[in-house]
Structure formats: structure tokens, C-alpha cells
Amino acid sequence: MAVLTIEDVSKKFAETEIIKHLNLQVNEGEFVSILGPSGSGKSTLFSLIGGILTPDSGAIMLQGEKINSKTGSISYMPQSPSLLPWRTVLQNVLLSQELRGPKDEKKAEEMIEKAGLGAYIHAYPDELSGGMKQRVSFIRALLSPQPLILLDEPFSALDELTRLDMQKWLLSIWEENRRTVLFITHNLEEALFLSDRIIILSSKPAEVVADYKIPFKRPRAEELFLENEFLEWKREIYHKIKEVME
Template sequence: MTSEVLVIDDLNKVFSAPTGNVVALEHIQLKVQQGEFITIIGPSGCGKSTLLKIVAGIDTEYEGSVTLHGKPIEGPSIEKGFIFQEPRLFPWLTVEKNIAANLSLKNPEVRKKVDELIELVRLQGFEQSYPRELSGGMAQRVAIARALLRNPDVLLLDEPFGALDAFTRSHLQEVLLDIWQKNRTTMLFVTHDLDEAVFLGQRVIIMNPRPGHIRNILPIGLPFPRKRASHSFQELRHIVLKEFEKVEEPLLDQGAGI
């Protein structure tokens, strides 16, 4: 039996701008089940990243209710992991020390967990490498492992593969799904890539801009592993594409990338 881990109730977010207030998010309603993988797509400026930051507790200035396990989210915590568009690694630390972050590898429990994560994200043999010696995809795998170190209840991913080439992106999608299937960590994944949204998500949230709101939530009933070339995948992709084509274009460039 599944249970709700994250509940967003009538969320509204307004930014102040020189020409007046910008409504970034309006009347967001969402319930996320424990262990669910949700992908979020929408045009630039629709508030996708803002939504993740609110769930992460990075942004606490909003109206409405956002709760994790029934408790209001009041700030960042180890219950929520966040992966940005770029890896944000410490250049002076090795792979294993970047994953451990401020925890000591001399602690047997930390050592064991870091070793397990290195294997999980397929970085065996690169434990002593520095970020400058890693490819973009490898660096992002380090960021994923670091976010998983403290066993977060929810993992928030803000276009983590957006800057990668198609081959690396496809490979890391497989790695992420492998992690999700093994750990069943609840995931909210923001992307601009429709194929990526359908390939990863159990539900796809489609957002409209100005003000940002949820246009539709589409279930993706395909079993894993998914094959992009399959007829069933292409059918679902077409359904999501047709719905996405209905998304209203933003009237102004102000606030794009919110």
C-alpha cells in the first residue's frame, strides 16, 4: 500500500520585479506517493525550478501549504536531496571525498556507504580522481551519489542531464532508473526533454507559464525497462506531445528561467 510522502496544497509564489510583481506559481496542487518517480516539463519561465526549490526548503516565501510526511517544509534538511543542472563539486576533493562531503571517511559506516554509492553510480576505479579529471557525465554521477548519501526521502533533480551529449544523457537515465529501482527513493525530475520525461516518469506533469500552473498530469503506465523504439512508448510519447502542444506560450520574456 502506497502512502503520500509529499503534499502541495494551493501553492502560490510571487516575485517582485522592477515593472511589478511576477506570479511564478499559482494554485499548485500535487500529491506524491512514497517511491514515485515524477517528471515535470514545461517552457522556460513556468516555475519548474522554483517549485523544486520550494520543496527543497531553499525558498520559503510563498503562500499555501507544502508538507513532507505531514510536516510543513520550513527549510533545507537531510530528508531532501537536491541535484542542480551542474554538478557543483569541490575541485580540491577527490570523488570519494566529494561524495562524503563534510563526513569523515574514517567512519566505518560512512566508508561503507560511500563505497556502495560509488558502485551504484558506476564509478569504480575513479575514487581518487579529481573533478578536473572527470567527464561531465561522471561529475554528475558524483553529484547524484552525494545527494543519496544521507538517504533522502525525496530526491529533487533540476535538469541534471541538460548539458550532456545525447549518448551520455541516455546512459545516465539508465543509471538513475537503476538507482531508483534499487532504493525506491521518491523523485521529482525537471526536464525540457519530452522523451526523457516519458522514459523516466511514472507520471508526467505538464506546466503552463504566466502564471505557472499545472496544466495536466499524465500517467505513464509502461513497465520498466522501457524501450524508446517500442510502439507503446511512441504512442504514449504522442499523447504527451499533443498535450504539451496545448501549452500556452508566455507573453513576456520577463522572469524566464524562474
């Protein structure tokens, strides 16, 4: 069943076309990554889905309901953790439930414990490392009642080892919940490791130029990075992105 359907959506700023006749579908329980050149409109697309921007034409449908210009319909995790410094880890995690209801404090505590943050449940953000803050931010998104989570390069500011740890942790948590995720990244290996599908966008104005179904079985381990099939997929998608940029 389609959770998100984008039908013939276009958006321009002044005379510059950012997105043109874009069509995209994300099905229930899918983890879909979006790759494309810098400035190709990926973040603009997220702003359209989140209702911050209004498309010039076309429709954005969430579970069959048109949500053009409608805020609060999706859960969003930005590049920075965006935790409130005066709230504890638990209070930050519960924020989305407080806004949308109902609040499930027991579930939140269980998720914090599974994230390895049990000792920090009453700590404040300035007491956490970058990776720990991202875990809190993701748990908050995961516990939100909305049917779709948008992740906008959430690991881009982390060092390589922390980033890999976060990818593995995210997959382990996602496997248990199977929430529907649309994920922006510039990291090809990250997209291959995490995703069921990878969408390639063209340069501005953005449109979908490729939609790859990733065949790797789940659950996935980091040994996947060294397998020949993984490297073959990496080469194919790399050349597609390079072709788009030329």
C-alpha cells in the first residue's frame, strides 16, 4: 500500500525551476533513499512533503489524503539533532507525542534503553556526544504517530566510525518497527546499506531518472560492504549519478 504518492509535482523560485513534473511513490514499511547532485532539489522536496512549501502544481498524497501545504502530517529528522537544551533525553523523546498524542512514556523509556542510553535518560543534550544526540532525535521521530519519517542526511556531521555505528543501530531499530522512511543522503554506500529502494534525481530541475530496487536480504551486517554484489551495485549507481551530473 502506498503511504506517500507524489504526482506531477513542480516548484520554482522566481524564474528558477527546482522540481519539474516529479513522480514518486513510497510504500508502507519501505526504506527509500534519495540520491542526486548537490542543489538538485532534495531538501526542497522534503519541504514540500512537510508542508513548509507549496507546490506550484501537482499533488502530494499521504495515505490517499492530499497534504499540499499541510504541516504536521509527517515526522522529520533534520541534519542536526534539534534537541531542546532545557529538556532531558526522555522529555525530548516524548516531545512529538506531546504535540500529537497520546503519550507513551513506558515505550519511550524502552526505546531509550535499547539505544544504549538508559544511563542518560534524565541527562540534558549538552551531556551527550554527537552520535548519542542523533539516537535521541531518531527515537523521537520513530515514536511520532505520523505514518512517514523523513530523514535529511542525519549522519552527515558524524565521523566515519560513528556514522557506521549509527547506520547499524538505525537498521537494528528500524527492523523491529518497519516504519516507512524517506531518506536523503549523499553517501552512496550508506544508501545501499540501508535501503529497499534508491531514487536518483536529475540536476535542476529535479525529476526521477532512476528507481533501483536493492536486492540485499535483511537483516544486513557490515560485511555486506565487502561483497562483490555490493561493489557492483555501487559502480552502477555511481555511473548513473555521474551521468546525471554531466
